[in-house]
Amino acid sequence: MTLRIDGRVLPVVGKARVYVCGITPYDTTHLGHAATFVWTDVAVRVLRHLGVPVEVCRNITDVDDPLIEEARRRGVDWRSLATQQTYRFEEDMRRLGVQRPTYEPKSHDHVDDVVTLAESLITVGAAYARNGSVFFRGAGVAERAGIDRVTALRTSAARGGRPDDPDKDDPLDMAVWQRSEPGEPSWESPWGAGRPGWHAECTAMALANLGTGIDLHGGGADLIFPHHAYEAALAEAVTGVAPFARSWMHVGTVLYRGEKIAKSTGNLVFVHDLLERFPAEAIRLLIVDRDWRDPWDYREDDLAEAAERLQRLRALASRDGGGAAERATVVAVDALYDDLDARRALAVAAEAGGSALKTVGGLLGVL
Numbered sequence: 001m002t003l004r005i006d007g008r009v010l011p012v013v014g015k016a017r018v019y020v021c022g023i024t025p026y027d028t029t030h031l032g033h034a035a036t037f038v039w040t041d042v043a044v045r046v047l048r049h050l051g052v053p054v055e056v057c058r059n060i061t062d063v064d065d066p067l068i069e070e071a072r073r074r075g076v077d078w079r080s081l082a083t084q085q086t087y088r089f090e091e092d093m094r095r096l097g098v099q100r101p102t103y104e105p106k107s108h109d110h111v112d113d114v115v116t117l118a119e120s121l122i123t124v125g126a127a128y129a130r131n132g133s134v135f136f137r138g139a140g141v142a143e144r145a146g147i148d149r150v151t152a153l154r155t156s157a158a159r160g161g162r163p164d165d166p167d168k169d170d171p172l173d174m175a176v177w178q179r180s181e182p183g184e185p186s187w188e189s190p191w192g193a194g195r196p197g198w199h200a201e202c203t204a205m206a207l208a209n210l211g212t213g214i215d216l217h218g219g220g221a222d223l224i225f226p227h228h229a230y231e232a233a234l235a236e237a238v239t240g241v242a243p244f245a246r247s248w249m250h251v252g253t254v255l256y257r258g259e260k261i262a263k264s265t266g267n268l269v270f271v272h273d274l275l276e277r278f279p280a281e282a283i284r285l286l287i288v289d290r291d292w293r294d295p296w297d298y299r300e301d302d303l304a305e306a307a308e309r310l311q312r313l314r315a316l317a318s319r320d321g322g323g324a325a326e327r328a329t330v331v332a333v334d335a336l337y338d339d340l341d342a343r344r345a346l347a348v349a350a351e352a353g354g355s356a357l358k359t360v361g362g363l364l365g366v367l
């Protein structure tokens with residue numbers, strides 16, 4: 001058997017290498033983060049169930065504009081804010097039953113790798129140094145990602161890409177290394193004091209920890225462009241190995257009251273608040289009760305319903321399902337191999353109960 005993900009069969013010979021874009025540790029974990037990390041955790045559990053050894057790298061982006069701005073706003077050092085929020089994030093993930101990654105690199109530990117990446121990109125003609133920064137030639141990245149230039153420029157501006165930076169040859173060029181402004185974190189480099197660019201940090205952490213041609217890359221759907229498009233373009237340009245990731249898992253955005261859950265909009269549902277009132281398994285059940293690609297609206301009534309359903313599933317799992325449960329296990333697990341069809345797997349397993357439900361519940365982390 002082989003996992004099929006997002007319309008792609010993913011045979012693995014030897015170990016699978018999975019990279020998951022982690023958090024920028026400047027605020028508490030919200031339900032949107034939880035959905036991304038629970039779904040990628042399910043993918044890893046299913047791969048391991050197939051007998052595939054899996055290495056997971058989930059980074060912490062601890063050198064990034066939102067963190068620096070939040071630290072400045074609070075009047076604290078960005079390092080202590082990052083350490084505190086990373087601790088809280090890890091605690092939320094532990095309570096949600098998200099398995100620990102094999103590697104959890106932090107951007108500040110990979111600054112040298114970003115400098116090497118920037119130097120190498122200049123060497124191969126894919127980047128240029130100007131006024132203390134190094135820019136990747138990104139004019140073609142949006143088109144390759146299937147995004148028109150107008151949308152790309154708008155999205156880039158909204159995600160800190162600074163398309164209006166006069167130092168750039170093309171507005172869609174992207175800083176691999178950027179000159180630090182006074183008061184910002186900075187490191188010495190061949191181009192003067194600066195800091196790594198966001199997308200380049202992930203490229204460097206992925207290459208340094210997992211190498212080229214990773215098997216599965218996960219992250220929230222809002223990272224498709226510019227983050228993942230540039231992360232992959234940088235890696236492919238510097239290594240010559242394409243595609244950077246054999247398959248992608250972009251987990252659907254979680255909305256609350258009709259709007260995206262995000263710090264930037266102040267529209268937030270925090271995981272630790274939900275954990276005060278509901279079992280972690282109910283939160284996971286709510287998250288996986290859908291197609292992983294679909295955006296969805298969080299409603300507290302639905303979570304309360306998931307908690308009730310969890311009780312019923314626990315009772316069904318404790319029954320002796322006999323031979324029917326064994327046969328159902330095969331069908332239900334096959335549904336998970338087929339693009340992580342958790343709804344179908346749960347429906348088949350719940351009908352048989354017993355061992356079928358225990359197996360599927362374990363793979364989804366809900367029982």
Ligand SMILES: [Zn+2]
Pocket residue numbers: 021022202227231
């Ligand atoms: Zn990333």
